[in-house]
Amino acid sequence: MATVEASGSDGKGQGVETPVTYYRLEEVAKRNSSKDIWLVIHGRVYDITRFLNEHPGGEEVLLEQAGADASESFEDVGHSSDAREMLKQYYIGDVHPNDLKPESGSKVRSLRKITRAKVAGRIGFSPS
Numbered sequence: 001m002a003t004v005e006a007s008g009s010d011g012k013g014q015g016v017e018t019p020v021t022y023y024r025l026e027e028v029a030k031r032n033s034s035k036d037i038w039l040v041i042h043g044r045v046y047d048i049t050r051f052l053n054e055h056p057g058g059e060e061v062l063l064e065q066a067g068a069d070a071s072e073s074f075e076d077v078g079h080s081s082d083a084r085e086m087l088k089q090y091y092i093g094d095v096h097p098n099d100l101k102p103e104s105g106s107k108v109r110s111l112r113k114i115t116r117a118k119v120a121g122r123i124g125f126s127p128s
């Protein structure tokens with residue numbers, strides 16, 4: 001676990017700087033019991049231990065995702081904006097950049113790659 005400054009380095013004129021704590025997925029994976037349960041949703045780490053028996057969708061579904069990336073199941077349910085707002089209370093840090101995997105954005109990224117390749121191809125064929 002490492003704590004670094006989220007933005008800026010001189011600390012002048014930028015308001016309050018929030019330090020971000022980064023967690024490795026290996027560490028998140030250890031928090032997989034009802035006594036200590038963390039989840040990853042969209043690259044952010046949540047300690048939902050105290051939320052477990054308050055979840056309107058029940059404990060069971062959360063325990064199934066314990067210590068893992070629950071982004072997809074969280075989205076599949078179509079949680080309300082209230083539910084998204086609630087996430088903030090349980091936020092403890094971000095997934096370490098080395099452990100971040102492309103998720104919903106990956107389709108867009110691969111489309112961009114294809115487009116770039118096509119453009120490059122066209123340039124290659126044009127007479128110079």
Ligand code: HEM
Nearest residue numbers: 048056057061062065070073074077079080082083086087
């Ligand atoms: C910390 C993360 C989560 C929070 C804050 C949260 C919050 C909520 C809230 C407030 C509701 C009530 C309905 C709504 O307002 O959308 C709900 C329902 C539900 N949630 Fe979650 N949830 C979380 C994670 C999850 C995950 C990871 C799953 C799936 C594995 C899940 C599955 C469900 C289900 C099945 C319902 C019931 C939906 C229904 O009966 O219509 N939730 N959740």
